[in-house]
Amino acid sequence: MPITYPRKIWIVRHAEREDNINRNWRKLDGADGLTSDNSMLSVRGRQQAKECKNRFENAQISHTFASPFDRTIETASTIIEDKGMKVKADGGLCEALYLCDKPPGFWETDKLAEKFPLVDLDYIPVFSKYTLPREGCGDDACVPRVGKTLRAIFEKYEGNLLLVGHGASIGACHEVLMGDFKYVGQATVSEFEETAPGKYRHNYSSDSSHLSDKKNLRPW
Incomplete structure (x- = not known):
């Protein structure tokens, strides 16, 4: 199906994670003495995710x-x-690699789908755990990877798109789409419009109007 313009690009940062509020979580979850960066959402995070769902209730999302x-x-x-x-699920949208574990087993699509039934088993990611590039330190080191991911997704998939990422990868999305690396709060929404192939209009960033509790959204 041909891509028609303009179309919306919504970018959401994940909701609050359990290890934001439970300092012992990484130690408890780690295997063989290693710590884990794969935290689930906290109770507050799950509420934030539901409020994001309410925000997008009437939105026409294609992918x-x-x-x-x-x-x-x-x-x-x-x-x-x-x-x-x-x-x-696409590794191209993951956090800056210096902040993450080396790509672990849970990145496998079938293992993700065991825990989250809505994971698309047929999707071929732009970056899998086997094809991630080498990246330096610093949150902006992920900009080239995120840029390649966005270009590949935008060229292949039609309609309005929703992307869910992390602090650094969403900052990189802003760098790619508007030329300004920008941090956003957890469970907040940023909106762009692709007005023509490769042409973007920035509507807003880090909007939290849908959240009932706007305290400490960690915009960094």
């Missing part, structure tokens, strides 16, 4: 993409659970 971490897949799955669609 949803998310980083292959529990907190991002859970956020995305909650938002679209009543829309009859799947979540496409």
